[in-house]
Amino acid sequence: MNTLGRHILAEIYGCSFDILNSKDKIQQIMVDASLEAGAEVREVAFHKFSPQGVSGVVVISESHLTIHTWPELGYAAVDVFTCGESVNPWDACNYLTEKLKAKHMTATEVKRGIFEQPVNVANL
Numbered sequence: 001m002n003t004l005g006r007h008i009l010a011e012i013y014g015c016s017f018d019i020l021n022s023k024d025k026i027q028q029i030m031v032d033a034s035l036e037a038g039a040e041v042r043e044v045a046f047h048k049f050s051p052q053g054v055s056g057v058v059v060i061s062e063s064h065l066t067i068h069t070w071p072e073l074g075y076a077a078v079d080v081f082t083c084g085e086s087v088n089p090w091d092a093c094n095y096l097t098e099k100l101k102a103k104h105m106t107a108t109e110v111k112r113g114i115f116e117q118p119v120n121v122a123n124l
Contacts, residue, residue, distance in 0.1 A: 004113040005063060005083035010093050012076040014103025020071035023048040023056075029099045030058045030065055037092035039065075039082065062087045067096075076100060081112070 019025050027046045034041050039060035046056030052072055058065045063081040070076070078096055080089040089109075097105040 001111060002114045002116060003111045005081055005111075006089050007079065007081040007110045007112050008089045008093055008107050009110065010076075010078040010080070010096070010105055010107040012078060012097055012100055012102045012105045013074060015069075015071075015074045015076055015100040017071045017074065019100055020054065020069040020074070020076060021048075021052045023054050026054045026067060026069065027056060029096065030056060030067055032099070033080075033092040033095045034058050034060050034065055036095040037080070037082065037089060038087045039092075060087070065092060076102075 019029070023046050027044060031041055031044060039062050041058060041060055043059040044056065046054060048054055053069050055068045056066065060082070062083050064079070065081075066079045068077045076096075078093065080092045082089045093105065093107055
């Protein structure tokens with residue numbers, strides 16, 4: 001595969017209810033995580049749900065970071081997708097884990113890109 005990017009899917013557990021339920025705190029932490037990873041922030045969009053929870057995206061020149069929170073469960077689902085060599089998505093995940101005051105994080109990295117031999121999608 002010709003790897004074009006790295007996509008981390010993170011499950012972050014045991015987080016602070018107050019942080020996970022604050023649109024302003026989540027937005028700032030996500031922007032700071034982008035910068036911590038070495039990314040260039042382009043746009044941000046976040047939404048606070050009722051009665052609780054926040055979803056948002058930070059669009060970076062190198063791709064994006066997204067989050068959806070379940071404050072009542074102390075849980076956040078996070079995606080960090082970066083392209084190129086200058087940004088380390090693990091730096092963003094580790095920063096998020098610390099700032100959300102999480103007790104535990106599990107994550108999977110998926111390489112994104114193009115296979116050297118074209119794949120016939122009709123045969124998948």
